[in-house]
Amino acid sequence: MMGRSPCCDESGLKKGPWTPEEDKRLVEYIQRHGHGSWRALPKLAGLNRCGKSCRLRWTNYLRPDIKRGKFSEEEEQTIVNLHSVLGNKWSAIASHLPGRTDNEIKNYWNTHLRKKLLHRGIDPVTHRPRADLQMFANLPQLLATAANLSSLMTNPLDNVLRLQSDATQLAKIHLLQTIFQVLSRNPSSQNSDLNSLLGAGSMPFQNQQMLDHLVRLSSQADGLANAAQLPCNFSCFEAPQTLHNDDIYRPPTATGRGQDNDCIDQFGNASNGFGIQSDAQMPPLVALYPEKCAVDKTEAKLNPKEIPNINPPPTSTTSTFECWSELLDDEASNSYWRDIIDQASSPSWPIS
DNA sequence: AATTCGATCAACCGCGCCGGC
DNA sequence: GGCCGGCGCGGTTGATCGAAT
Numbered sequence: 001m002m003g004r005s006p007c008c009d010e011s012g013l014k015k016g017p018w019t020p021e022e023d024k025r026l027v028e029y030i031q032r033h034g035h036g037s038w039r040a041l042p043k044l045a046g047l048n049r050c051g052k053s054c055r056l057r058w059t060n061y062l063r064p065d066i067k068r069g070k071f072s073e074e075e076e077q078t079i080v081n082l083h084s085v086l087g088n089k090w091s092a093i094a095s096h097l098p099g100r101t102d103n104e105i106k107n108y109w110n111t112h113l114r115k116k117l118l119h120r121g122i123d124p125v126t127h128r129p130r131a132d133l134q135m136f137a138n139l140p141q142l143l144a145t146a147a148n149l150s151s152l153m154t155n156p157l158d159n160v161l162r163l164q165s166d167a168t169q170l171a172k173i174h175l176l177q178t179i180f181q182v183l184s185r186n187p188s189s190q191n192s193d194l195n196s197l198l199g200a201g202s203m204p205f206q207n208q209q210m211l212d213h214l215v216r217l218s219s220q221a222d223g224l225a226n227a228a229q230l231p232c233n234f235s236c237f238e239a240p241q242t243l244h245n246d247d248i249y250r251p252p253t254a255t256g257r258g259q260d261n262d263c264i265d266q267f268g269n270a271s272n273g274f275g276i277q278s279d280a281q282m283p284p285l286v287a288l289y290p291e292k293c294a295v296d297k298t299e300a301k302l303n304p305k306e307i308p309n310i311n312p313p314p315t316s317t318t319s320t321f322e323c324w325s326e327l328l329d330d331e332a333s334n335s336y337w338r339d340i341i342d343q344a345s346s347p348s349w350p351i352s
Numbered sequence: 353a354a355t356t357c358g359a360t361c362a363a364c365c366g367c368g369c370c371g372g373c
Numbered sequence: 374g375g376c377c378g379g380c381g382c383g384g385t386t387g388a389t390c391g392a393a394t
Contacts, residue, residue: 015364017388039379055380056363091382106383107361 014048018057022047026054027062060103067099071108079105079113084127 014022029045035058036044038051047054060066071079075097082093090102090109097105117124 017362037379052365052380053363059381060362088383102382103362111360 012048013050013053015053018061022049023057023062026057030058030062060101063101065099066101071100071112075100076113079109080117080127083109083113083124 018026025045025047029041033044035041035055038055041047041051041054042049045054049057078097079093082096086092088106090106094100094102094105114124117127121129123129
């Protein structure tokens with residue numbers, strides 16, 4: 001459609017929060033005359049607003065039949081049920097809940113119900129159990145094993161703090177290995193799933209520094225595993241010698257490296273060289289934010305040659321690297337990992 | 353007591369549909 | 374059939390408030 005002027009860009013029309021006086025004028029006018037044409041209404045009612053703003057204020061706030069207050073359990077259940085059928089059709093959902101507006105339901109979904117479902121291990125988009133969480137199924141076992149190592153130490157008191165740190169570090173590394181495993185299957189299309197899973201920005205695996213960091217971590221993990229007499233080999237993971245900005249790192253495959261390099265992890269599970277189970281046992285990721293996937297796919301279509309080879313803009317690569325660097329090193333990020341670990345350690349997790 | 357952080361939700365924005373001309 | 378304007382919808386923003394530090 002061409003030439004349509006935005007309704008509120010005329011200078012002088014008020015925007016933002018409504019005053020009680022404006023509310024009064026709007027209510028009185030509509031009670032007396034009905035709203036009629038929303039476009040004509042503001043002038044007739046003596047309001048310095050656009051029609052759209054008036055309509056929104058009336059339908060979402062001032063309408064007399066609006067029900068206020070907390071959503072009941074029945075209403076919550078209705079919303080969840082309807083959302084599983086209708087998706088984000090908030091107005092359609094609202095039509096089944098007398099007195100509730102689409103805006104209110106949408107907000108309530110985003111702030112409460114979505115989190116509630118996620119917490120119960122249900123994907124709020126598909127309304128099915130989150131298959132991606134299965135990948136972390138042996139995380140509690142890993143933590144328990146690492147924590148039990150204290151019994152092997154000669155001086156437990158001295159080692160308690162270090163062991164706690166080591167256990168956390170092992171868990172982090174294990175998580176990173178899982179991420180690499182997912183990337184190795186389809187690096188470009190899975191990034192957004194991982195972003196959703198981890199809540200991070202775009203993935204930084206095109207960054208040589210980041211890879212170096214991961215290689216260093218995996219060798220540290222080897223040291224930890226050796227000290228603990230764990231039969232695992234984190235160093236099976238290696239990064240290429242050099243990595244250009246337009247390269248996407250692909251971890252070595254079993255085909256490429258041969259079976260000699262495959263690993264047996266600390267739990268006796270055969271793995272693909274990353275200390276984790278083979279693809280066949282891994283469930284597919286479930287995208288939590290399909291709209292974000294769409295954006296990522298668009299970005300993935302960009303010709304890599306159009307990406308500058310040197311000094312990428314600090315707003316992209318640098319910031320994501322910093323984000324991941326913090327994730328691994330910064331004490332402040334511990335709460336982030338704690339959330340993941342807490343979730344993995346809860347009795348109701350993993351979801352089957 | 354001051355500051356920071358996270359949650360909440362009212363309001364805005366832009367797009368697409370639909371009906372009138 | 375094509376254009377135009379009104380309206381409704383879904384996504385996003387930003388102000389506000391309470392909790393945590």
